[in-house]
Amino acid sequence: MELAVSDLTCARGGVPLLEGVRFTLPAGAALVLRGPNGCGKTTLLRTIAGLQPQLSGTIDCPPDAITYAGHADGLKAVLTVAENLAFWAAIHGTPGIDAALEAMNLTDLAARQAQHLSAGQKRRLGLARLLVTGRPIWLLDEPTVSLDTASVALFGSVARTHLARGGTALMASHIDLGLNEARVLDLTSYRAAPRLPQGFDEAFA
Amino acid sequence: MSNGSLWEYANPVKFMRLSGQVLPWVAGLAAACVVGGLFWGFFLTPDDFRQGSTVKIIFLHVPAALVAINAWVMMLVASLVWLIRRHHVAALAAKAAAPVGAVMTVIGLFTGAVWGQPMWGTWWVWDPRLTAFLILFLFYLGYIALWSAIEDAETAADLTAVLCLVGTVFAVLSRYAAFFWSQGLHQGASLSLQPGTRMDWAYKAPLYVCMAGFTLLFLALLLAGTRTEIRARRSRALMIRERMAA
Amino acid sequence: MIALLLRDLRLAFRAGGGFGLGLGFFLVLAVLVPLGVGSDPRTLALIAPGILWIGALLACLLSLDRMFALDHEDGSLDLLATAPIPLEGVVAVKALAHWLTTGLPLVLMAPLLGVLLNLPGAAYGWLIMSLLLGTPALSVIGAFGAALTVGLKRGGLLLSILVLPLYIPTLIYGAEVVIRGAQGLDTTTPLLLLAGITAGSAAILPFAAALALRVNLR
Structure with a gap:
């Protein structure tokens, strides 16, 4: 590549x-x-x-x-961490989000809504998206x-x-x-x- | 830009040079035709045996309606030229045509109301022709509003061009929908080729002069408006250059 | 594509998603009209088809500016534009989600409001049928308008000026179906024309909307 x-x-x-x-x-x-x-x-x-x-x-x-990660993370506030990530995985047709959650240390937060995350945690979730795109x-x-x-x-x-x-x-x-x-x-x-x-x-x- | 083709005039510099030479002639001819045609129509034609002197408002009404519709057609063509060949003058000409078309629509509606009052006993009826014209005015408003809402010139040109294409389809649909919705009081097209209701040459000749005059008037306003838009762009470009050099 | 549809539906139903606002507006309008024009059943029966169609149209309009603006604000639209699904598909799916969360509930609620407005009995079937055929066009046309205004601050008012004239043919044929139905006349022609507008809009406008979105993203 x-x-x-x-x-x-x-x-x-x-x-x-x-x-x-x-x-x-x-x-x-x-x-x-x-x-x-x-x-x-x-x-x-x-x-x-x-x-x-x-x-x-x-x-x-x-x-x-190519996958792009800009200033905004593209997160939906009322969806949970897992739901946010699963959406991008489904859009890109890649299976499973567990590895990405694990890699960005988000496993414990998986069920929490994105609006209740700290700024740093949101950023980690935004970066975890890169992993589920498979690009x-x-x-x-x-x-x-x-x-x-x-x-x-x-x-x-x-x-x-x-x-x-x-x-x-x-x-x-x-x-x-x-x-x-x-x-x-x-x-x-x-x-x-x-x-x-x-x-x-x-x-x- | 290929030599000797029509597209040469899409170059702003060439356009400015040519339009600067042509504009006074067009404007003068427009003034002569409009004034002469209206004078002929208003004072030198006989009264209609049924409609009396009210019929003479036709010399304002029909030319304004003609320009109102054709201004939109011109905007459609200019939008296509912009989207396909990216000639900036086309986008600016479409922008300059919109207010003229909108005002002509208002003139058409207003003179229609003044004509309709003695004829039908009311200022306004929801007749399909009138309704379609009012709808056309709404489309003009939306188009102008979108131009003025967007700051970036190129974005505005692209989006208004797309709106013009889609708007054309829906304006035509609306016209047929309006005719489906109500059969009206409005007489048939004034210059229709169907026998029977043909107009006499005593009316037709001054009407043709007025129509030519309004078309030339539209052309003159369009050229002047486009030249203003080009100058505005040029001054903006110069300001950016100064800022970057500083 | 299905993932996007499910996400949009989920977002609409979660807190703050705005689901039900359109329905509430529709109800308020149906209550206000008799208060404004008087309670005479014959007058109400006469204007009920038009009021119900205009109410549905305005209720649809209410939620349009959220369609792309929210995704634009939080960056999702950039990410969707670089995702493997085409932007035209994104527009179509989002319009479908808008219809499922706004248009379809309006269709289901319209007969109830018809009772309030004394709609003649023969017209109920035609009311449901015409709204079912016509409201998808409202969502698709609205998606086009929302795509045009997505980058603008306070685009909501501009959106309504742009979109409402585009709604005219749909409104005319839709209301005509109900009026003719109420009078027991033949409704085939307006019904077919209404279906034609919906089919044509759904086929063409996603492309125009995607073009507008690309212009707004750059």
């Missing part, structure tokens, strides 16, 4: 943020995106996830291989927000297992997950030169 990005230009609100982004993620590799706030980390991840079109460039990856390429947007040290370490080991099984991870994060093998890509060098905005207004200057 390889993710290859070449000459990617992506924009937010019609204004190009990043251009010429290129990298290749072979199976088992992880890449951490770095850069100041607003430099386009989220935009890049959403573009690769297919949620918004790129202005130019190509994204090569097998179909239905090899993880796109993670600040996965460690509101996690405590122990949980960060827990997710670090989950991610390492995922990589060891041939998965890949592309994440925007400021916190070291303890993934020593992960490469770092600094997005500041891909910042789009100040120029006319693309899209709707491009034709009018």
